[in-house]
Amino acid sequence: YRGENDKKHRTLDRLEMRSYGQSLVRAKSILDLLKAVYDVLEAHRHLVLNTGVLHRDLSIYNVLMYPR
Helix, strand or coil: CCCHHHHHHCCCCCCCCCCCCEEHHHCCCHHHHHHHHHHHHHHHHHHHHHHCCCCCCCCCCCCEECCC
16 A cells, blocks of 8 residues: 555456355354454555555455355
8 A cells, every 4th residue: 555645546346256165154152253353454455565555445245254
């Protein structure tokens, strides 16, 4: 992420995939939910630090857990 002043370098990319898991609202326990959120934050931290890409639409509807 380069900051608000560097908007000319932004791109919009979308990737649509089939759902292979369950929504965070279906967590079987608080511990499972916390582990999933921690993993998401670590993955996005890695993405920002190593590629400069910032995911700007994280929500309970586009993060899945319990992969099938």
